[in-house]
Amino acid sequence: MASEKLKSDIIEAKSCLDLTLKSHWSGAVHFLSVSVSESSRSVVPFRASPSLEFLLLDLIYETVFLSSSNLDMASRPRRRSASRDGANVHGLQTREAQQIRGRNESEYYHQIMNVEETPAIVADQRPPGAGGRGEILLQTNVYGLTLKDINVCRYDVHVVAKVGNRDRVVEFTKRCVDDINTLQRRTKCRLCLDIVCNKYQNVFQQRRELVWYDSQSILFTASRLDIGATEKKQFVLEEADLRSDPLFDGIKNIIFEVTPCSEGTFMVNASDIARYASDNMDNIDHSLQQFLEILTAQYALNNPQEAVCFGSKTAYLMQPQNHGFRVSDCPDLGDGKYLAVGAAKAVRFIEGPGGRGGQRPALVVDVKKTAFHYNQSVLEKARMVLNRDPGAGDLRRLRSEMKGLIIETRHGRRPRICAIHNFTEDTPATKKFKNANNVEVTLVEYFHQTYNITLAHPDTPLIVVQNSNKQSVYYPMELVYIADGQRVGAAQQGSKLIQAMIRQCAIPPAERIRQIASLVPAFKLTSDNEYHKAAGLTITSQPLNTRGRLLANPVIRYPRGNVLPDASATWKVQRNQYLVPATVRNWGFYVIVMPNRRNTIPPDAVQNFQTAMVQECRARGMDINPPSTWDYLDPVPDAIKTMFQSAKANNVQFLFFISHNDITELHNVLKLYEREFGVITQDLKLSTALDVVQKGKQQTMENIVNKLNVKNGGMNYSLDPPKANSGTTDVLPNDRMVIGLSTSHAGPQSRSSPGTPSTLPSVIGVAANVKADPLDFVGDCLFQQPRRDEKISIMQPLLRSFINMFIENRGTAPKSIVVYRNGASEGQYKDILDLELLMIRAVTHSCGIAPKITMIVSQKMHNLRLMPKNINPRDKPPAQNVPPGTVVDSAVTHPAYNEFYLNAHTALQGSARTPRYTVLHDDSNMSMDEVENLTYSLSFAHQIVNLTTSLPSPVYIAMCYAERGLNVFKASPTDYTLPARQQQMQNGSINGSPGGTQNGSGSGAPSTTAEGNLDFRLMMRDLSYANCSLRNLRINA
Structure with a gap:
């Protein structure tokens, strides 16, 4: 009866809810206090049980807030002009919708709780901790910033060009899908500002060093421009203004529009740190932080021969060997790719060396390494990928490696930039089309007749690109080039490349310190930078040193005795049994391998592993039988599903799999069937099992059994954490x-299809x-x-x-x-x-x-690094890194937040990311x-x-x-x-x-x-x- 009553209440509540949803969301909140009875149509007080009440809250929340159709039309963001915003409209609407949704949701829950809305203020700051087993002297990658007392003005920038005979409109300040168009648009925006400052000196009235631009949509100036507070000032650059740079070829005119920001964010006081480092999230303002990040990026942004920039926080060196980097620091990665070295920087507000009560901005500088494509012909890249000339049988590999890459032509009057859409088995010698004289010619003939170019490789596959009308255009591989400054995307990152990048990016602390010390002068992150001097910014020559504490380790509790971890936070189990050993009675053991690969498995090796595993389980106190079933299994999802069905029908509790190393796509299928049939699984690579039985890796076996016990409901150990506040x-x-x-x-x-549902x-x-x-x-x-x-x-x-x-x-x-x-x-x-x-x-x-x-x-995911002050560069990475338990809760922490950095682990390679x-x-x-x-x-x-x-x-x-x-x-x-x-x-x-x-x-x-x-x-x-x-x-x- 109770179940039927609950169902009835839910049906009634849902019916009432449906009536409410046609009004604004606040009507749904009002529904919590009244319920409309379908039978009597009367309004009665609603007093459901807490569980039913909150089921209704869930239904209201779901329908009101999680469906876009229920945003009040009055609160929907209005669509702006497509000619101005293009693809940016979707991103703008999404952000505005999220803000509206956040405000409405907050009000919704305040009404439920019957409490007034209060400011979103972080917890009051506490004094730094004092407990621990000692101190450690640390060095960081944090450089202090000092600003003179100046006010800077912030403006929004919008840059639009008219291109070609049809006056096609291109917005340079719009985000692009690919790196190359992004870089080119940024370069054009930067060059436009230079021209505007020179042409309209009566408006700007200050040196170029006092104008700080992110080469996109944000501009800061030391003095107020001669622009009205609400004016959208348009600076028109005609074709004659643009002739100085071939990058502007084909552009008729450019409108460089500058608009003052709103009153609250227009004037930025560089010395009022407290305003920008507030504990009140309702009043947070990132303007000063943004200004400093753009200011410290000016050298890199304005010197493209030295650096390639992706925003104001990330830049890569064009010639790293000129700045103390070795060839081994940025090696060749194969397949026409190399590892570029650069800097990731960020401005943060910290307490500074004085600790609590201090407020100062700081610059965090870290090494950034990313894979790039070489600037080479597509044919050269194809040869590096294939180790030979490409042919018709290589189309799949060529597509996987290069589809979507941006290429440039060099044979015409003006370079063209386009993306590789496909490769085709047609060749320059076989592909025919009608030329301007309506004569059918091959591509070999066309390039010889039109450009006096004799193709050296007429039998290689053709590249296919699409023009603005989605028509296919064909190019010989030898005549187009991978555009320079192009990062390797996820689609081109195979496992081999990823492994190589992981090895190269695992930089131990001593080497990281050396590389950071090279990056700082390379990007002119120093006080003598002309832009910094003009703004009155000084940067400390050395990064901040600070002190950390070493926290006490907890006691590891086993039934046969406690264990205290050592200084590296590791411990030995010895012959201790599990605190809560699991019981595994009915279980199966399977080896997943292709039938023609079974003979590659050493005889008795798998059986010996299974026997040893059961023995280890019993040694740890588990109640486990030998497996009820032991068999080979083909790596076919249907066969595996049939096995799971049988296991469930026979009340099998647990299935242990050993998968041949050649099988790489089946693990997730096993976990899907684990969830579907409710049978616990554990999957192990064959090589790991063989290491245990052939190489005697007992620690590996212990880890396998640890996992087996926990999966089956056991608990291996517990902890006695150290007591805080002097042991109280x-x-x-x-x-x-x-x-x-x-x-x-x-x-x-996808930025190319921003409206496409995921x-x-x-x-x-x-x-x-x-x-x-x-x-x-x-x-x-x-x-x-x-x-x-x-x-x-x-x-x-x-x-x-x-x-x-x-x-x-x-x-x-x-x-x-x-x-x-x-x-x-x-x-x-x-x-x-x-x-x-x-x-x-x-x-x-x-x-x-x-x-x-x-x-x-x-x-x-931050860039701040903590490293021991005294490092022996000959030590292995674990000895160079900060030890487990290192905590820092002052100096490099935020001046208004309760913040701490805690390194709990041992970094086995590279530098610890605390x-x-x-x-x-x-x-x-x-x-x-x-x-x-x-x-x-x-x-x-x-x-x-x-x-x-x-x-x-x-x-x-x-x-x-x-x-x-x-x-x-x-x-x-x-x-x-x-x-x-x-x-x-x-x-x-x-x-x-x-x-x-x-x-x-x-x-x-x-x-x-x-x-x-x-x-x-x-x-x-x-x-x-x-x-x-x-x-x-x-x-x-």
Whole structure:
């Protein structure tokens, strides 16, 4: 009866909801207090249970905010002129829509909680930590900046040209898909500014060194230009003004439009650091930071013979050997590619050497290495790829290596820039067309007659490009060239290239310091730079040194005795048994290999591995039988699916696979069937198994069995974290829930087709310590709109589920919740405080609890490096890097945020990328010692290997779940685009979940993206773990 009543209430609520959605979203909020009864049509107070109430909130949220059709028409961004904005319109509308959605969502949750909106202010800054086992002297790549007291003015720039006889309009300030057009447009914008400054001196009235331009749409000047506050001043450059540079050939005129920014951001006070380093996210202003980044990029931007720039933060040296770099620093990568060396720089506000209370800007400079294509003929590149002349049988390889690359012609009066669209088996000797005299000629004849060029390779495949009318144009490979300054895209990065780049980019600290010291003068990041002197900017000649503390290691707890990790944060298990050994009774063991490759596996090797694995499991206390089935398996998805079906029918608990190294595409299929049939899996490469039995790699076997135990519900060890605040505070009490959140994005939307809906979702990985032991984490993967990073759409049902599991397993409700939010940028802090924090409060309120909430952002994608002050360059990388437990919470940290850098891991190669942590909100008022000790201790809780992870385990596990979710989605044969789902429903081919119930893993999951293209509810039902038998297991261990 209760179930039927719940169904009835939901149907009634959904019906009422449908009536509400025709009005503005606030009407949906009003629906929470009244319910329309279908039977009586009367209005009665609505008092549902908390779970039903929040199911309704989920439905309201889903329909109101996650469907683009429900944005109030009055609040939709207006479409601007297509002639001005072109493809930029979509990006502008998306940003404006996100801002509108954010404001509406924030108001929505404030109304639910019946609280007034408050400013998004980060947590009050705490004194630096004091605990630890010692100090370490550090050097950084942070250079201090000092500015004189000046005001600079900011302007928006828009540059449009009329090209050709038809006056085709080209917007130079519009973003391009490819590097070459981007670079050329930036160069044209920069040259235009030079001409404008010279031609209109009455307007600019200052030296060129006092005009700082990003070669796109942002301009700063030392003095106010003679332009009205609301005027859009257009400077017209005629053909006669443009003759000085061949880059402007074919251009009739250019309009260089300059507009003052709005009043609040027009005047930038270079000395008022406090205004730009605020703790109030509602008032955040990045103008000063942006000015300094553009100012320090002026030398590179204005000297293209020295550097190639991609924005104001990244530049590469044209001649690195002239600046102290060796040939080995930027080697040839094969296939017509090389590794370029440059700098990634960023301006940050820090406390400075004085610590707390200090405020100063700083420049962070790091080495940047990226693969580029050589500037060579396409024929030369093809030879490097193939190691011979290309022929008709090489078309597939040529397409995979070069399709989409930008090429240039050099045989005509004016160079042409175009993209490779295809290769064809036609050759210059065979391809015929009618020339201007209507005579049929071959390309060989055409080039000889028209350009007096005799083709040396008339039998090579032709390049196909498309003109503006989408018509095919054919070029001989020997006459077109790979345009210079072109980075290697993901499509051209094979595994061999990626491995070579990883090796070359793994720069140990001693060598990194040398290379940074070479980059600083190479890009004139010094006080004597003419642009810096004009602006009154000085830069310290040496990077900042600071002190770090070494945090104490936690105690590793096993049933037969505790273990203390050594200084490198590693430990030996010895003969300890697992804290919670798993039971594995009915399981299968399979070797996946092609039938004709079975004879390559040494006799008895796999059997010996299986025997040794069972023995190791038993030695660790596990209750495990020999496998119920042991067989070879063909690497065919249908055969593997049949095996899973049989395993499920026979109640097989666990399947262990050894895959031949030749099999590279099957792992994700195994994980898809694991989710579908609810049978735990573990997949191992054959070479790894052979290393164990033939080379005696016992540590590898221990790691394999560690993973096996955790996957099957066991727990290898627990921790006793050091107490904070002079040993008085337990950092992980039994009533503290810890959650990790991380997102795996499908990749950027195609800039060439900005309106095209994505067919790949963003996947949110999540992990939480909701089991009996506070160090025992489980997780899940959930799905939401592509490129959206806020976790609103998945937090509601997920957090309620976690709270219920926590109470069930611990016997108490959580009194505090610590959320580690991985990967958010500073630009997202406001959304986290406005939306995600309030959502957590709303859900806990619905559960009848009021825990203290702490929100911590972890971020590894930054350029700041911490390295020991004293380094022996002959040492191996682990000895050159900072040791695990190194923490810095002053000097290089933000002057207004609770921020710290914590290096928890040992860097085995290259230089450690130390994560930065920002405490955005903290009801518990934890000291820095408490937050740092908690974070470091959680880095020991991974369970699989006896060493630390670079990020706390809840974050690391969440990252793995996010990656797993995206991989399983890609492996699934199901089409989750809504048109396909609607067609399948009409055909009657959708009959429920392949592996679970009809219930989605989260009732608040959206059913559409902002583009209305993907069915997330079905994804959650099929691919998430919350509604299947694996939900309480850490299956991605």
